[in-house]
Amino acid sequence: MNKKLILLISMLFMLVNLASAGDNNKTISIHGDHIIIDIHARFFKPGELIIFEISPFKENKIETVSGMFLDTEMEFYPEGEKWFALFGIPTKLEPGLYPITISAVNNIGDKEQLKQNLRIDEREFSISELNVDPYYLKYTEEKLKRIRKEAAILMALWKKKTPDKYWNGSFIKPVDDLFTQEFAVKRVFNGEYRSFHSGSDLKASIGTPVAAVNRGKVVMCDDFYFSGKFIVIDHGRRVYSFYAHLSEFKVKEGDFVNKGDIIALSGDTGRITGPHLHWTMKINSVNVDPEALLELGLY
Numbered sequence: 001m002n003k004k005l006i007l008l009i010s011m012l013f014m015l016v017n018l019a020s021a022g023d024n025n026k027t028i029s030i031h032g033d034h035i036i037i038d039i040h041a042r043f044f045k046p047g048e049l050i051i052f053e054i055s056p057f058k059e060n061k062i063e064t065v066s067g068m069f070l071d072t073e074m075e076f077y078p079e080g081e082k083w084f085a086l087f088g089i090p091t092k093l094e095p096g097l098y099p100i101t102i103s104a105v106n107n108i109g110d111k112e113q114l115k116q117n118l119r120i121d122e123r124e125f126s127i128s129e130l131n132v133d134p135y136y137l138k139y140t141e142e143k144l145k146r147i148r149k150e151a152a153i154l155m156a157l158w159k160k161k162t163p164d165k166y167w168n169g170s171f172i173k174p175v176d177d178l179f180t181q182e183f184a185v186k187r188v189f190n191g192e193y194r195s196f197h198s199g200s201d202l203k204a205s206i207g208t209p210v211a212a213v214n215r216g217k218v219v220m221c222d223d224f225y226f227s228g229k230f231i232v233i234d235h236g237r238r239v240y241s242f243y244a245h246l247s248e249f250k251v252k253e254g255d256f257v258n259k260g261d262i263i264a265l266s267g268d269t270g271r272i273t274g275p276h277l278h279w280t281m282k283i284n285s286v287n288v289d290p291e292a293l294l295e296l297g298l299y
């Protein structure tokens, strides 16, 4: 290895043994010779958001940062002197120790690679059991075709990357009311597991104004089988918010909206048992608990 080109400063192997849940918003710090890594989360559990914050330890400037976690390349972006990456922990991840590797190069060519095992704790999922007429659980070929096509459209959308950061600081609730069904509830119909709840439901009678949870660009206003009338806002860097079962749109595709702007009226469209607002947050194609976005301070 050419030492003039690359100087491997240090490599740390550390184990973290996080205490079980209790106080909200945890930070793990790893100190290297050139960088400090702060790993923030509400909890280190499936469905939670992790914020990786990389700061220069000395006066040198960080030129590039890359990292791997859960076999996924992390996407780091500079913000002032620091670099950040957001990461959603998949809901189906088994508890255990998972390695994180973060590499950084500074402006004088020093390279540093830090490794750490992160412990992911178990998340207890609430179960919502429903008994319905089996007729409603059977889909015709035609309906299935529509459901699959709509799922594919959304999957492709979550993969689209806008490098700009449109969001500005912390996120807000789209309606000022109570959560009626939390994120990642396991839905069991007639004794058979069907799906995880992809977002959170908020109490909202028909016609309640729905606000943009942060600044962003409206990239989809459409009407799908499950969600009914919905809106997707691109907040940049693969952070999307999704609002479903709406009755009326107040914006159109291509519009830029600020945090708190009214984008729609809530309703009861789509496959639904009663009026409410369904709110999903997608980060790098992963469903993240919207309440994590409300509680974690975002840069």
Ligand SMILES: [Zn+2]
Pocket (backbone or CB within 6 Å): 181, 197, 199, 200, 201, 277, 278, 279
């Ligand atoms: Zn919902």
